[in-house]
Amino acid sequence: MINPVDKVLDELYVGLKDLIKQNIGFKVILKGITSKLEALRPVIGQMVRSNEELDRSREELQGLQEVMECGIELIRKCSKLRVWKLFKKYKYANKLIEWDKTLQGQLVILNVQTSRDVKETAARMKLLKDGVSMLVLTAPGGCGKTTLANMLYHDQDVKGKFDKNIFFVNVSTKKSNYIVVQELCQLMGSKEADFPNEDIAFNCLQELMEEKRPDPLFxxxxxxxxxxxxxxxxxxxxxxxxxxxxxxxxxxxFPRFGSPYPLVALNEKDAMTLFRHSAFRGDESYDVPEDLQDKIVRRCKGCPLAIKVVGKSLRGERTESWLKRERELSKGASIFDIETEVQVLLCLKSSLDALDEKDQTIKECFLDLGAFPEDQRIPATALIDMWAELYGLDADFLSIDYLQQLSTRSLANLVITRKEAMEADGYYSEHFVSQHDVLRDLAVFQAKLDPNKTRLIIDKCEGNVCKSLTEQKHQSTRILSISYDGVLSTKLHNIQLAEVEVLVLNFQTKKYAFPEFVAEMANLKVLIVTSHGFLPAELSNFQVLGLLPNLKRIRLERISIASIAKNRVELKSVKKISLFLCSIGQVFTNSSFQISDAFPNLVELNIDYCSDLVELPVDLCDLIHLKTLSITHCHKLSALPSEIGKLINLEVLRLKSCTDLVTFPASTKDLEKLSFLDISDCFSIKELPYDIGEISTLKKINMRQCSRVEELPVSVLNLEQLQEVICDEETKGSWELFNLNIKIRVLKEDFNLNWLPKYHSV
Known part of the structure; x- marks a missing residue:
């Protein structure tokens, strides 16, 4: 049987072809419409089949059918025009253009429906697959989890497998387990109205489930x-x-119960379709400029709940009200700043309110994510530095555990880009956090509600002065975050920021100067500076940091260190420095700059993705307090300082992916406290240090992708404390020849390239 939509489509297509042949003058417009209809044919067929499979009403295609019927009528009128009637030709040309827009809108709706069908079918097929007993559909509040669950509840394929044994119960945060089990018992036909306790209720539920065997239950x-x-x-x-x-x-x-099935945010087309459905009736959408609609929809960040609520709040409003709303949002207001969006706030905020008192640190960690700009991945190492000082998380893996818990609760996403399988080796420079922009807005909104103003997050400044700094008192502010595209004034004085412990600075200019008020942050412990420009930025006025007695951790991203070296400053309190994608080569070859003089008490130095690093400064070996030296993905580094053995307190030496590194200095054997050596992906290295056996404290070696090391020095027999070696299959045999009582791990590569364009060109 021919589908009525197909029949109308055929009639419309034939009419268009005939009209083109008449050569009345609409040829360009008509050919564009014809190409859309040709693309529409397979989509309609897919929709019809999908609706039949999913037992959906044909009404979903009704709008398209009506639009095409209007098109047929319009084409009939156009075909009766005379060539010389210029005014009517102009009139009908405009009508064809407007009708084409309506047809384009229907195509967008079809794409949304098809996308929904694919998503629903994927979840359904996973549930129907043998061996899958529990599936967790997870996403932040307002993303459509319950809607999709209801679709599956009414799905014909699901009904075909489970028949009448399908039971739906809302759990929510308000119900106890006892109430939920009792409701399920009643749904399954229990005659008992009440049970003495939860255990008895669950035993009854098990009996009811047993009675329904062998039929499947959902x-x-x-x-x-x-x-x-x-x-x-x-x-x-x-x-x-x-x-x-x-x-x-x-x-x-709930990862303990199998792989979760995450729902993602709506794409631009789907978001616009949902918004128009909420904001307009019929053809009203064309009374509001499309670019204005687009600007407002983009602020909703693909969150279905936000889109529906914002759209509904603007329904029936005049264009001036739309312009006002767009202006509010363009000036940095979040959807939570608008009174009508309280429904969105309450929905998402409930995720935070549900955290127990013992989970308050998790809540604080979530709120801290708002200190970083939207649409940017947050380095996990930056959060490690923050949380170590704010919450006493003195081991890096503790911060990673909190990030995993945030990810489990759909409050953030933890992205790991490292090649090898996950291992707790203390290397987290390839861990990043991403977050839905609406969740980031929630964190910022919560910061505004905090009466103590623990976090001051400034996303925009007026002119070159941040009014939020000058107009408010900040005696209780612990975290200050400033993101700015222009040049911030350095002449701001008398700002009460003495209690700030973490300062996060983000900018996009080629040059940036530390504001003078930084010198007043007597309690500052963590400094995170990030340039979001394409090339490393110059950083000046660095000397103000010399006035900070408690500064312990500095993280710089995309900064030219040459500009810092010009300012002679001694930072005795600094224990850790992290340089990511920085330009540092000129500084380290400049004999006038002494890293040991600038940071005499440094305990940890991390250098990642600094492509111009060729050699390390000799005076680095004078950092006698240094415990961790981590240099990764610095492909031009060809040698280590000959006196590296002077680092007598060094415990971790990580040289991961330093592909030009060939050998080790003889003094390496003097690293008498070294416990972990990581030379993974250093594929130019041909041999381990000859006297490596003299490093009696060495417990772990990672030499994955070091296949050029064909033979091991005999001195490895003296590594009495060695417990584990990570290597490739080729190198494994060399270690086994020595018959050491150690664990040998062979790791497989699992490389994710998706993140690379954001950080450097490939």
């Missing part, structure tokens, strides 16, 4: 919160023994 547990994890534990045990599938929707991913 349970949908909607809106599950972390406090109900014990309930999932019980259900997980049950599903292993019975023929039961469970769909869980939650803001937490």
């Amino acid at each position: 349970l949908i547990l909607d809106d599950v919160w972390p406090k109900s994890e014990s309930l999932l534990e019980k259900f997980n045990d049950v599903t292993i023994q019975s023929n039961c599938n469970i769909l869980v929707t939650s803001r937490s991913s």
Whole structure:
């Protein structure tokens, strides 16, 4: 049977072809419309099949059918025009253009529906697959988890497998496990109205499930919160023994119960379609300029809930109200700053409110993410520095654990770009955090509500002065974040910032000077400076840091260190320096700059992706307090200082991906406290230090992708404390020849290149 939409499409297509042949003068417009219809044919067929498979109403194609019927009528009128009637030709040309816009809108809707069908089908097929007992559908609040669960509940394929054994119960944060189990018992036909306790209720539920065997059972547990994890534990045990599938929707991913199925934000086209559905009736959308609609939709960051609420709040409003809303948003206001968006706020804020008192540090860590600019990946090492000083997380892996918990709760995404499989070796320079912009807006909004103003986040400044700094008192501010595109005035004085412990500076200019008020931050412990320009920026007025007695950690990204070396300054309190994508080569070859004089008490030095680093300064070996020296992805580094053995307190030497490095100095054997040597991906190295056996404290060696090392020095027999070697299959045999009582790990490569364009050209 021919689908009515297909029939109308054929009639419209024939009419267009005939009109083109008449050569009345609409040829360019008509050919454009014809090409759209040709592209539309397979899409309609796919939609019809999908609707039949998913048991959806044909009304979803009704709008398209009506548009095409209007098009047929318009083409009939155009075909009756006479060549000499110029005014009417102009009139109907405009009508064709307007109709073409309406047709384009229907195509966008079709794309959204098709995308939804693919997403729903993917989740459905995963549930119907044998061996999958529990699937966790996870995303932040307002992303459509419950909507998708309801679609699956009514899906014909799901009904075909489970028949009447499909049960849907809302868990929420307000219900106890006992209430949830009791509701399920009643849904399954229990005659008991009440149970003495949760255990008895669950035993009854198990009996009811057993009665339905061998028929399969499908349970949908909607809106599950972390406090109900014990309930999932019980259900997980049950599903292993019975023929039961469970769909869980939650803001937490519950990784212990299998791989989660994350929902992603809407793309631009889908977001606009949803927005117009919420904001307009019929053809009203064309009364508001499309570019104005687009600007407002982009501020909703693809969050379905935000899109629907903002759209509904503007429905029926005049264009002036739209312009006012867009102006508010363009000046940095978030969707939470608008009174009508309280529904969005309450929905997302509930994720934070649900955290127990013991999870308050997790909440604080989430709020700290707002200190970094939107649409930028946050280096995990920057957060490690912050949280070590703010919350006493003195081991780096503790901060990573908090990031994993934020990711589990759908409050952030932890992205790991390193090649090899995950291992707890203390290297986190290839860990990054991304966050939905709406969640970032929530963090910033919460900071504004804080009566103590613990966090001051300044995304924009008026002129070259930040009014938020000059007009407010900041006696309790611990974190100050300033993101600025222009040149910030350095002449700001008398600003009360003595209690600031973390300063985050973001800019895009080629040159940047530290403001004078930095010198007044007597309690500053962590400084994070990031240039978001393409090339390393020059940083001046560095000498103000010499007035900070408590500064312990400095992280610089895309900064030219040459500009810093011009200012002679001694920072005795600094313990850790991290340089990422910085220009440092000229400084380290300049004999006038002494790193040991500038940072005499340095304990940790990290240099990552500094492509111009050829050699390290000799005086680096005078940093006698140094415990960690990590130099990674510096491909031009060809040699280490000959006196490196003077670093008598060095515990970690990491030279990962220094591809031009060939050999080690003889003094390497004098590193009497070294416990970990990482030369992974240093594929130019042909041999380990001849006297490596004299490093009696060495416990771990990572020499993955060092296949040129064909033979090992005999002295490895003296490595009595060596516990683990990470290597390739080729090198494994060399170690096994020595018959050492150690663990030999062969790692496989799992390289993700998606992140590279953001940081350097490939």
